Amino acid sequence: MSTTGESVLSNGVAAMDLHADSITPDSEIQQTPPAAQTPASPAAEEVVEGLSTEEPKVVPMSTQSLATTLAPADKLWSTSRDKAVKLRMEGSGPGSETPVTIHQMFLETVEKSADQTALIFKQDGQPASLTWREYYEKCRAAAKSFLKLGLERFHGVGILGFNSPEWFISDIGCIFAGGLAAGIYTTNSPEACQYVAANCEANILVVENQKQLDKILQVKDQLPHLKAIVQYKGELQQKTSFLYSWEEFMKLGEDVPDEQLNAMIDSQRANECCTLIYTSGTTGNPKGVMLSQDNVTWTARTSSSLISKNYGQEILISYLPLSHVAAQMIDIWISMSFAGTTYFAEPDALKGSLVNTLRDARPTCFLGVPRVWEKMQERMRDVGAKASPLRKRVADWAKSIGLQYNYSAMEGENWVPWGFMLANNLVFKKVRGVLGLDRCRYCFTGAAPITRETLEYFLSLNIPVKELYGMSESSGPHTVSIDEYRIGSCGKVIPGSKIKLEKPDEEGNGEVCFWGRNVFMGYLNMPDKTEEALDKDGWLHSGDLGKFDKDNFLYITGRIKELIITAGGENIPPVPIEDAVKSELPIISNAMLIGDKLKFLSMLLTLKCVMDDNGEPTNELSPEALDFCRQHGVNATQVSEITANKEPAIYNAIQEGIGRVNARSTSNAQKIQKFVVLERDFSVVGGELGPTLKLRRPIVVKMYQEKINEIYSGEKQ
C-alpha cells in the first residue's frame, strides 16, 4: 500500500504511483484558446431566446456541447485570477468524467426539470417558489445586470447576507457574467469585509440589509474597484447613484442583448476560476480559495451521485452560512446537480426557528455542523429532564435498544434486538417527526470535529449522523460516510479522488493529503501560501492528522495546524484535552488550551450562559450551569457572580475536574497547570468562534493576551 513509505489510498482500494504527470491526462482533452475571441455560436442564441417564460416546457439544448474544451494550462495550480489550471483527471472511471462549466450543469438540470420547484422561500411573509426554469432565467437577468454595472472578467462580486434566493441568484449570475463570486461572512467587521472585497477586487457588492450596507459604507473609500452596491432586503434608506434595490438591479440589464451574455458564457472554460471561498481565519488571516468551474461541478456531481437515490425529489434546507464551502456546495451546487428543492430557513434559524423550517420542509438530506447537533441534543435533554419518571424509563429503555441496533447495523450484522419495533413506534418515529427528520435518509455532520457522545446520543434515537470531512481547499467533501459508516470516522474518500497519509507514526497517524478534481486551484495572489498547501506533485496537505482502520475508514485524530509546541519542545494536540475538560465539567462551555512557546499549559474557560437574540452571550447562566451550581451548593444565577469572587465551590470543582483530566495525561508536559474563567462566553458574533464554530485560536489569544500574560507572569492565579 505504499510508494515512498506513505500510505496511499485511491477510493479506499488501489495504491498508485504519485506523479502528477502520470495521473493528469489532460492532454486527452482538447485544450483550446478561450472562445472569448470567437463570436457566440448560433446555437447559443437559440437557447437563450428559447428560455422566456412563455416558451415550451422543454428547454432547448445547451449553448455548448457537453464535450467541452479546456483553456490551455501547464500547471496544476494558479494564484492569478485569470489563469487556468490543469485538471487532475483520471484516465478512466470515476475522475475521468468530461469537465463541464456551471452554466452547462445548470442547463442540463433545466432541460430535465424545468417546471420542478427549485427554491421555496418567504416573500413579504408569504410562501413563494421558483421552478428550475424561473431560477435559471433570474440568474441570466442578474448576470446581464452585473454586465451593465460594469463587472469585469474575473473580478469579484461580494455577497454579504443570510441565505436567500437573491444570494443564490447573485452568486450564479456573477459566474454567468464572468465574475468571481465571493461570499462574505455576515459576522465580519467592516474591516474584515473590506479585506475580502479588496482582495477579490470586487466591482459589485450585494448586501442583505441596512445593517450590512452600513458596514460597507464605512469602508467604501478603501475599495477602489467598487462600482455599485445592491441591497436585497428592506427599503433603501438613502438614494445614491451607486446603490440599487434588488428590483432596480434585476431590471438594469433588460437591454443587455442575449448575445452579449451568451458570448461571455461561451467563453468560459471548466478549468478557470469562478468562485472564491474565504477561509474563516481559524488558523490565520483569511485566504481566498480559488475554485474552478470543474472543482464545483465535478464535486457536486460526484457527491450528488452518492447522496441522491431520487433525481428531482431530494429536499434540502439552506441555513448554514453560504460563504462557507459546505453550505454552498450542498445548497447551491449539489442541489442543482440532482434537481432538488431547497427551502430557505429564517435568519434566526440557529436561535431556534430551524426546527420549524425542518418540520415544514421535512428534508430528505440534512447537514448540521457539530454545534447544531449538540444544540438539538441539549434541547431534547432539557425536555427529557422534565418528563415523568415513567416516560423517562421508556425513553432510556428505547435508547439502549436503539444503540445496540445501530452498532450492530454499523458492523453489518443487522441484528434486531427484541423490542426494537416497539421502541421504534413509541419513541424513534415520534422523535424524528418532532425534529422534521421523518423522511431524512441522510443526516450529516461535518466541517469540524463532533464528539462521540453526541453521535451516540443520536444513534440511540435511531438517527445515525454520518460524518463528512474536507476543507474549502477540497471544494467541500473529500471523505464521506454514506450507507457504510463507523462511529467517529469521517468515512471513505469520494470516488475519483485519493488520500495519502504522509509520514505516518507507529500508530498509523499521518498528515492527511488530498488528490482529485475537487482540489482547489490556489490561494488568490498568495503564491507562498499556495506552495505550503500544495506540494510539488500537486497533493493538498490538509494540516490534519488522520489514520485508517482495517476497512479503510478515515479517522481524524488531530490538527497539525493547531498543534501547541511548548517551550520545552513537546507537541501537544489541544482538542482532546479541551474535550476532556468539557466532558468532566458540564458548567464549561468553551475551553481553550494555551501553551505555544510557553513553559507550561494553561487553559481559558468560559461558563455556559444564555445567548440573546443576536447570538451574543449574556450574563445569565444556562440551565445546565445552574444545575451544576445547585449541585455544588451555589445559588448564583449570573456568570459574574461566579467570576467576580472566584466562587470557591465552583472554582474548586473546576480544579478537581481538571485534576481528573491531568491524572489521565500521558506526560507532565500535557498537564494543565493553571486556568482562568473568562467573564464572557465565546461566540461567532464576539469573533472567538468561526462560522462553523471552530475556535479562532489566534484571535482568542489576541483578545485575551493580557490575561494570558498574567497567568505566565505568575501575578494572578
Ligand SMILES: Nc1ncnc2c1ncn2[C@@H]1O[C@H](COP(=O)(O)OP(=O)(O)OP(=O)(O)O)[C@@H](O)[C@H]1O
Ligand atoms: N468531519 C470533520 N471532523 C474533524 N474535523 C473536520 C471535519 N471536517 C472538517 N474538519 C476540519 O475543518 C478543516 C477545514 O476547515 P474549512 O476549510 O472549513 O476552513 P475554515 O473553517 O473556513 O477556516 P480555516 O481554514 O481558517 O480553518 C479541516 O482541515 C479539518 O481540520
